[in-house]
Amino acid sequence: MADLGLFEAWRMWLDNVQVNQHTLAGWSILGLGRAGKALSFVAGLTVILDIAGPARLSSLATWLRRRRDSGDFPLYVLIFGGWWFVLAGILPDWDLGIAGTIFANMIIGLLGTIVGAYVAVFVWLGLRCLLSWLVLGVAAWLAHPQVTQLRLLAIFALLLGFHFDLLAS
Numbered sequence: 001m002a003d004l005g006l007f008e009a010w011r012m013w014l015d016n017v018q019v020n021q022h023t024l025a026g027w028s029i030l031g032l033g034r035a036g037k038a039l040s041f042v043a044g045l046t047v048i049l050d051i052a053g054p055a056r057l058s059s060l061a062t063w064l065r066r067r068r069d070s071g072d073f074p075l076y077v078l079i080f081g082g083w084w085f086v087l088a089g090i091l092p093d094w095d096l097g098i099a100g101t102i103f104a105n106m107i108i109g110l111l112g113t114i115v116g117a118y119v120a121v122f123v124w125l126g127l128r129c130l131l132s133w134l135v136l137g138v139a140a141w142l143a144h145p146q147v148t149q150l151r152l153l154a155i156f157a158l159l160l161g162f163h164f165d166l167l168a169s
Contacts, residue, residue, distance in 0.1 A: 004029075013167055020168045033168020039161030046154040049138060050147070057139035064132035 003023045004012070012019050020030040049057065096104060141147070 009167060024167075029164075029168050032164040036161040036164030036166075036168065039157050040165060041161075043154040043158035043161060046150065047158065050142060050151060050154075054139040054143040057135050057142070061132045061136040061139065064128050064135065 003026065004019065006024065009019050009022065009024055009029065012022075020033060022029055024032060
């Protein structure tokens with residue numbers, strides 16, 4: 001594992017030599033590539049949020065706070081409670097008889113649905129409020145006058161992250 005310079009690493013990469021096992025100024029090129037992926041994601045997300053704009057993000061946050069009485073709440077109950085019926089189906093082989101096994105499956109399934117309903121209420125109310133608060137904060141942050149510098153920084157970070165991601169590939 002040799003320590004390469006930037007131009008030497010790119011020369012080797014252009015010659016179809018794997019450079020991800022080497023280091024670049026003491027840093028693992030594979031690690032730099034992974035960091036580049038994360039940096040590209042964050043920078044791209046910043047660009048996408050900037051394209052969406054503060055007004056659309058604020059309206060999304062308002063929609064998230066207002067839409068608590070929607071009809072998809074039973075879907076959350078099924079998602080978080082229905083898996084207990086699957087768990088009840090793979091019960092250990094207890095010698096309860098046919099009636100005892102059916103009763104045990106029903107108890108586990110129903111208790112799981114009740115627990116799932118409480119989890120669904122938490123997800124429905126708590127997560128939506130948290131997401132609304134986060135989106136509203138991002139919208140307020142994007143409305144700040146100094147975001148222009150952030151846009152340039154995000155584009156630079158996107159290019160830098162893509163650079164190291166491509167080098168590690």
